[in-house]
Amino acid sequence: MASKASAVWTGSLKEGKGTISTATGVLKDANYSFATRFEGSDAGTTPEELIAAAHASCFSMALGAQLGGAGFTPNKIETHAAVTLAKVDGGFAVTKIALTTTADVPGATKEAFDTAAAGAKAGCPISKLFANNTEITLDAKLV
Incomplete structure (x- = not known):
């Protein structure tokens, strides 16, 4: 069985933003960004x-x-x-x-x-x- 997810990224590394979704719909367009990942700011996940x-x-x-x-x-x-x-x-x-x-x-x-x-x-x-x-x-x- 394969679990599936997708991610979309737009823009540059530091100013860009992305969304993550799972095939099951449990995660749908969850936000992620450089700021979330490395600076602890911005709403979203990593x-x-x-x-x-x-x-x-x-x-x-x-x-x-x-x-x-x-x-x-x-x-x-x-x-x-x-x-x-x-x-x-x-x-x-x-x-x-x-x-x-x-x-x-x-x-x-x-x-x-x-x-x-x-x-x-x-x-x-x-x-x-x-x-x-x-x-x-x-x-x-x-x-």
């Missing part, structure tokens, strides 16, 4: 914010799968992702993704939870996408 959303949701699902495989059903998994875009040799790159998750998992021990969290971090497709070129950290707490 590619890195979309990566953060993708990674947080992917990890949460993967953790749910890992816990289910170990015989646990989580009441709630909440994951936040912080994506760092930094200047490196040759331009800019995503250099770090910090995942922070809390989970309410009845009956799970800390050891079982930590094992599931490590498996989710390694097995999540978005983690795999960045595994060889981006530092991925995980702070996982069982509540």
Whole structure:
């Protein structure tokens, strides 16, 4: 299955503006710009914010799968992702993704939870996408 999205950009890098849309319509003409991405001004999103959303949701699902495989059903998994875009040799790159998750998992021990969290971090497709070129950290707490 292929997920689809599109982006339209008009104008120069610094003065231009763009929109992002997904085939499902969940995002429709979401604004993005240089100012949003690099200056923290202007309303809209950034590619890195979309990566953060993708990674947080992917990890949460993967953790749910890992816990289910170990015989646990989580009441709630909440994951936040912080994506760092930094200047490196040759331009800019995503250099770090910090995942922070809390989970309410009845009956799970800390050891079982930590094992599931490590498996989710390694097995999540978005983690795999960045595994060889981006530092991925995980702070996982069982509540």
